[in-house]
Amino acid sequence: MENELFQKMAQSVLDGDSDAASALAKEAVDAGIDPLEAITKGFVTGVNQVGESFASGQAFLPELVMAGEAMKAAVATLEPEMQKRGVHRTMLGKVVLATVEGDIHEIGKSLVGTMLSASGFQVYDLGVDVPAARIIAKVKEVDANIVGLSALLTTTMVKQKEVIDELDKLGLRKQVKVMVGGAPVTRDWVQKIEADGYSEDAIGAVAVAKQVLGL
């Protein structure tokens, strides 16, 4: 009975069906199933399968993103029950994500957010055109492990450096890893601004995030 439910949960993620995922999460709560088990044995297996299909060229970005959305919907439904039980999902880390000031490009950054959160990171997505001060305030507020900075323009790319310099000034640079991304970002640039990690696409970003945290 439980196994059947877990399978349905995985399937709802494979289908990218947020409504179904949410309904199944509620069903689990009503049946008294441990919400953490629902996540790890149910929804996460779906996320992993979509990830594998993507890697082998069977699935594409829409499946991947919608799987992430379904996962998010399920977790949101399970959240009150987890609080009630006083349990926490063990997250891989906290990530503050933003597209830097002056830049309004969202897709790449959002994709990274979806992938990270589907993979078990706690993601705080600040959106686009975010000034350095706001990013740093959020890093401090949530005690982030990683800050992810997106820039799609060569003209706004310098803002990535500005955030790093600012973190340095405040003495926060050691406790938070910086990942950068965006079309103009190259390995040379990453070295120059002394960022910790970089990936050319959203899928690679998950591996990089794990790597910079030594997971």
Added chain:
Amino acid sequence: MIRPKVELLDIDLVNQIISEGIAILENPGIRVHNQEALEILANAGAKVDFQAQVAWIPEKITRQALKTVPHEFTLFDLNGNPTVHYSGDKIHFDPGSGGLTIIDSQTERPRLPLTNDLIKFVKLVETLPQIDAQSTAFVCSDVTPEIGDLYRLYLALIYMNKPIITGAFRKDTWWTMKEMLSAVAGGDKALALRPTAIFDVCPSPPLLWSDTTCQNLIDCARFSIPAQLISMPLAGATAPVTLAGAVVQHTAESLSGVVIHQLVKEGAPIVWGGSPAIFDMREGSTPMGAVETWMINSACVQIGKALGLPTHVYMGMSDTKIIDAQCGLESMGSNFVAAVSGANMISGCGMLDLESCLSFEKLVIDAEMIGMVKRFVKGIEVRDNPIALSLMQKYGRKGEFLTLPHTRKWYREEQYLPSDVIDRASYEGWKSRGEKSTFERARDRVEKLISSYQPTKITKELRQELRAITLRAGQSFGMQSLPPLPHGD
């Protein structure tokens, strides 16, 4: 919805070309180096000179043949599924055939092909969804030349499921090939009912039917095995240099084939096909990548359609010797023209070097082109009504279309998703994947596809029967044993 289509001839020109083609069969007539065909033509009322082996075919006979010829037919795969529809503007692709060499994947230079090369080629075609049919792509150099044609078919039948475009080099080997096809289909009747193969039959330009091909044509008709006319005027050498003139000659030669074929058996399936080309005035070669070659082919298809016949072309090829930019540009241009001309079967993918050489790598690159041109001819469809108004009103300000079920529902229909032969990565992504060229990516893909090949359902008994038929044929030409197949296949 508009299906993208190109027609190079206006209706008056179509009619004139057809009437000149018909008139050519009356005078100067057609040379037929086959006794049986001459008798058939004479019995039907054509004036025949048996000594000179010439037949003058009156318009009435030609018109009658055009009345009985089928407008469409279907080829079946070896599981009995109808998969290739010679009908309307439906397009299908199969590899070029009759190649003499294969590009060696390591040296990137041509060499003589062996049994294992053809097995690999057949397997590769099976794994490429863009390609609709097999062809007996090249002749293996490790068997005696007399069984070169049937040995190709034997190997293909062991490893294929898709229908096949083939052809015989001799009169007697046609019968061996028919025996094989019949064994696979479960008898001659079953083969006629659900044909799995089609035989190319090639008149010689200008206006000549050789004994061999003419007999193949007659035998195909008799057994209702589809025949595909491959008229190949060479504009400026064996045909008039004008493009329209070459089309007239193609029309005359093809009409003569239809007449002989329908006189043998009314209603037997036959295809208006060909491999016309211009003659290159500098090299003296037959450039398949020339724009005028594409134009002649496109016009020939238009004539075939005007006459109500299923159509075929040899296109999608390049004249280059290696997989380079010329290879890409000629193959793509040619594939595009063929597709928008609506040729039912487009033979040529994987082929280069003036129709003489095949390449595994070119085949997988061409498969991507075919995926693209098939997408193109599907045109732009209306999926929702209103098209986007409601969607934009609901989500238009957010720009998160990637997360919408609407995107997931339609993207696979709307977009052709190429394999990683086509590079669309960021510069850094390309670098991290090894900075590979198209050829290198294609070579990787060939190996990946070959390892994904699944054996067909062919039984051990049938495999043994086909091998016995092939061995008997080989022995009759002094070849005592056949090259071994891998894993005792």
